[in-house]
Amino acid sequence: MVTGMANAQDSSANSLYPVIPKALGDPHPEGNDFMRINHMKLMRHDRDETVRLGNRDIEYSIKECVACHVVAGPDALPIAADDNQHFCSACHVYAAVKIDCFQCHNSKPDENIQIRLLGSVPDPEELARYVNEVSE
Ligand code: HEC
Ligand code: HEC
Ligand code: HEC
Structure with missing residues (x-):
């Protein structure tokens, strides 16, 4: 019912917490x-050292963050951090x-991960089977 939906939205908009988009994959242990x-501490790197040498001490990948926390736009493709609905930007x-992380890092998943978004249309395995059949 329309009124019910409006109420549900109102209550989340009124809460003191932003609406955080749902993630793919397993939750964090x-x-x-x-x-x-703590998320900002997990990813911290010494900028100069990382750019020059790479930093093997960082255990959390920002590439993986944006892969699991991908949010699809109206065109079903991943949105970038300049969109307020992006997982990182919502908060x-x-x-x-x-x-400034996304000046250097991509705020969207790598190409091969984008296929997961298609999950709502064909499932990735189905898609792979289809692609194999077509290319045979
Ligand atoms: C394997 C997939 C995966 C990866 C990789 C991942 N996350 Fe998550 N994250 C989740 C899931 C699932 C949840 C649970 C909340 C949900 O269901 O949306 C979550 C929750 C969170 C939350 C709490 C959200 C809330 O509702 O309060 C934060 C903050 C977060 N992740 C940050 C990060 C950051 C930063 C990274 C990269 C360092 C990262 N995540 C990498 C899957 C992932
Ligand atoms: C001036 C460019 C630059 C900026 C700005 C920057 N980084 Fe990086 N970052 C790099 C480079 C270069 C690497 C090493 C190459 C790689 O692994 O992508 C790296 C690696 C990383 C890694 C480990 C590799 C991975 O898969 O994620 C994390 C985590 C990370 N950066 C997080 C951040 C966060 C968080 C910010 C913002 C606070 C940030 N970076 C800002 C250039 C930058
Ligand atoms: C649950 C809400 C939430 C989500 C989701 C979230 N952040 Fe944050 N983030 C915060 C808050 C709040 C702060 C400020 C904390 C503070 O000042 O102590 C922050 C701070 C940071 C900082 C440090 C900024 C600084 O000036 O020191 C980095 C880097 C960062 N977030 C990266 C990310 C990235 C990358 C993502 C997406 C993968 C993300 N965050 C998702 C809430 C969030």
Whole structure:
């Protein structure tokens, strides 16, 4: 019912927390609370060292963040961080946090991961089978 839906939206809009897009894959073993508080520490790198040498101490990949936390736009393709609906931006806009990470890092998943978004249309295995058949 329309009124019911409007109410549901109102209650989430009124809550003191931003609407966080749902992720793909397994949740973090550390839990959501831990990730909310500590995600920035997990990915920290010494900029100069990383750019020159690469930093093997970073255990968390920003590439993987944006893969599992991908959000599809109206065209079913991943949206970038300049869109307020992007996983990272949803919170940061709300909390008035500015990050420069995506000046260098891609805020969308790598090409091969984008196929997962098609999951709602054909399932990736089906798609692979289809592609194999076509290329035979
Ligand atoms: C394997 C997939 C996967 C990867 C990789 C991943 N996440 Fe997550 N993340 C999840 C899932 C699943 C949840 C649970 C919430 C949900 O279902 O949307 C979650 C939750 C979170 C939350 C809490 C969201 C909330 O609702 O409070 C934060 C913050 C977060 N992740 C940040 C990150 C960051 C930063 C990275 C990269 C360092 C990352 N995640 C990598 C799957 C992933
Ligand atoms: C000046 C460019 C630049 C900026 C800005 C930058 N990085 Fe990086 N980052 C790099 C380079 C270069 C590497 C090493 C190559 C690689 O692994 O992509 C790297 C590697 C990483 C890695 C490990 C590799 C991976 O798969 O994710 C993480 C995590 C990371 N950066 C997070 C961040 C975060 C978080 C920010 C913002 C606070 C940030 N970076 C800002 C250039 C940059
Ligand atoms: C659950 C909400 C939430 C999500 C989702 C989220 N962040 Fe954050 N992030 C914050 C908040 C709040 C801060 C500020 C924390 C503080 O100032 O102590 C922050 C701070 C950061 C910082 C440090 C900024 C600084 O100036 O030191 C980085 C880097 C960062 N986030 C990266 C990311 C990336 C990359 C993603 C997406 C993969 C992401 N965050 C997703 C809430 C979130």
